[in-house]
Amino acid sequence: MMFVARGLLVSLAFFAAVYCPLSLLVLLAWRGVKHIGHATAGSNANLWFGLRILPFTVSAAITVFFTFPSFWLLERRALDEDTGTFALALCSLIILGAGLFRVFKLQARTTRTVRQWLLAPTIAEGADSVVLSASHGAPALIVVGVRRPRVMVSDRASNVLSEDELRVALRHELGHVRSRDNLKKVLISATPFPGMGDIERAWQEAGELAADEAAVGNRREALDLASALIKLSRYSKPWPEPLSAIGLVSASCSIDSRVRRLLQWRAPERRGEHARHWILLVLFIVILVVGSNYGATLMLTHRLTEVLVP
Amino acid sequence: MDPFLPIFGTAPSAQLGPLERQVLQAVWARGTATVREVREEGTIWQTYPTIMTTMDRLFKKGLLDRVPDGRAFRYSPRYTPEQLERTAAVNGIRQLLGSEYASLHLSYLVEAVSTQDGKLLDELQAMVESQRAALRKGSPE
Numbered sequence: 001m002m003f004v005a006r007g008l009l010v011s012l013a014f015f016a017a018v019y020c021p022l023s024l025l026v027l028l029a030w031r032g033v034k035h036i037g038h039a040t041a042g043s044n045a046n047l048w049f050g051l052r053i054l055p056f057t058v059s060a061a062i063t064v065f066f067t068f069p070s071f072w073l074l075e076r077r078a079l080d081e082d083t084g085t086f087a088l089a090l091c092s093l094i095i096l097g098a099g100l101f102r103v104f105k106l107q108a109r110t111t112r113t114v115r116q117w118l119l120a121p122t123i124a125e126g127a128d129s130v131v132l133s134a135s136h137g138a139p140a141l142i143v144v145g146v147r148r149p150r151v152m153v154s155d156r157a158s159n160v161l162s163e164d165e166l167r168v169a170l171r172h173e174l175g176h177v178r179s180r181d182n183l184k185k186v187l188i189s190a191t192p193f194p195g196m197g198d199i200e201r202a203w204q205e206a207g208e209l210a211a212d213e214a215a216v217g218n219r220r221e222a223l224d225l226a227s228a229l230i231k232l233s234r235y236s237k238p239w240p241e242p243l244s245a246i247g248l249v250s251a252s253c254s255i256d257s258r259v260r261r262l263l264q265w266r267a268p269e270r271r272g273e274h275a276r277h278w279i280l281l282v283l284f285i286v287i288l289v290v291g292s293n294y295g296a297t298l299m300l301t302h303r304l305t306e307v308l309v310p
Numbered sequence: 311m312d313p314f315l316p317i318f319g320t321a322p323s324a325q326l327g328p329l330e331r332q333v334l335q336a337v338w339a340r341g342t343a344t345v346r347e348v349r350e351e352g353t354i355w356q357t358y359p360t361i362m363t364t365m366d367r368l369f370k371k372g373l374l375d376r377v378p379d380g381r382a383f384r385y386s387p388r389y390t391p392e393q394l395e396r397t398a399a400v401n402g403i404r405q406l407l408g409s410e411y412a413s414l415h416l417s418y419l420v421e422a423v424s425t426q427d428g429k430l431l432d433e434l435q436a437m438v439e440s441q442r443a444a445l446r447k448g449s450p451e
Contacts, residue, residue: 198411201414205414219441219445220445223438223441223442223445226434226438227435227438227442230431230434230435230438233431234428234431251418254417254418255431255434256417256430256434257417259434259437259438260434263437263438263441
């Protein structure tokens with residue numbers, strides 16, 4: 001039992017010892033890559049999100065799959081941990097605790113706010129669409145929910161927009177649903193690190209542009225979406241952010257730049273799909289190589305743990 | 311050096327503590343005040359030494375002036391609330407536009423202004439309508 005507790009302690013310390021320097025490296029890398037242009041807003045959004053959660057994903061994966069097993073198999077059964085290990089483990093607990101607290105706060109705030117926006121007091125179970133009340137401060141269109149995200153439309157959106165504009169606006173929101181942006185928002189909240197705000201803002205901005213791109217298939221639809229954005233931003237009121245929800249008219253991206261981008265709409269090249277296939281292939285090869293040399297990797301991780309954790 | 315700059319570099323509420331703001335409000339309300347007077351006013355439920363430390367801190371931050379008054383000090387505000395807000399806002403905007411993300415911040419500012427000012431939206435709407443008209447006339451997609 002004590003050995004398991006010691007293993008957890010060392011694993012937590014290792015997590016902090018990897019997570020913090022890796023986050024700093026990401027912040028340095030961000031300075032270098034933030035001005036690099038990409039084929040589509042979607043690939044930008046994926047890149048910024050990947051960069052943002054990379055430190056947590058890598059640290060957590062190494063800790064769970066290598067650090068704890070290597071400790072379990074290779075560490076001698078003694079109780080001789082340094083105070084530095086306790087300090088690092090405490091640091092990890094603070095990071096993880098802060099992440100959990102942020103997520104719970106975000107969810108509670110979202111639930112409270114959406115409840116205020118509803119025309120009816122509760123959401124009917126199994127209902128596909130929910131009508132929000134603009135007079136209660138609801139945004140025109142919004143995607144709410146993490147596990148089962150759903151698009152909510154306010155009475156104002158259906159009154160102000162034409163049928164074509166509403167259709168393309170809904171497709172914009174469905175773009176957020178498909179790319180699981182609310183889940184990504186929650187994951188970002190769960191992995192705090194100071195100084196990451198710029199990457200988060202860049203991801204949110206690219207996410208809005210990506211949803212615009214996904215909604216539009218021709219020039220007519222681009223103009224319909226531009227018109228919808230203009231009409232709705234005339235009536236939009238600022239709504240409390242950050243919520244685990246994403247609205248059509250969002251503070252994360254300027255309406256002016258979005259409309260001008262839509263006015264210059266051109267059929268996109270499909271280069272992002274190739275990039276995704278390459279990333280998956282590299283990931284598969286890495287997993288295959290590491291998996292076939294798991295014993296050696298554990299030895300290496302164990303040595304690394306002894307270096308990083310005092 | 312501008313005394314507001316280190317204090318209101320980002321936003322007043324972010325840089326002044328709640329008690330500091332309360333004390334500053336109390337001094338503004340009275341014109342001049344000693345620590346005892348601020349405490350006796352009854353709006354701030356803190357001990358004498360806490361209020362004294364807070365007023366001393368506001369003096370050191372350059373937000374209050376003070377002159378000896380018997381065995382204590384009499385404090386007066388160095389700036390009016392309007393002066394403070396104006397300088398904080400100007401400094402904040404200057405700082406935003408002077409950063410490496412100036413264009414991004416500017417676009418947010420434009421968006422914030424556009425909600426107040428429909429002119430920009432009218433302009434954009436006219437551009438959309440003109441392209442729609444061109445499309446209806448049979449321009450290529």
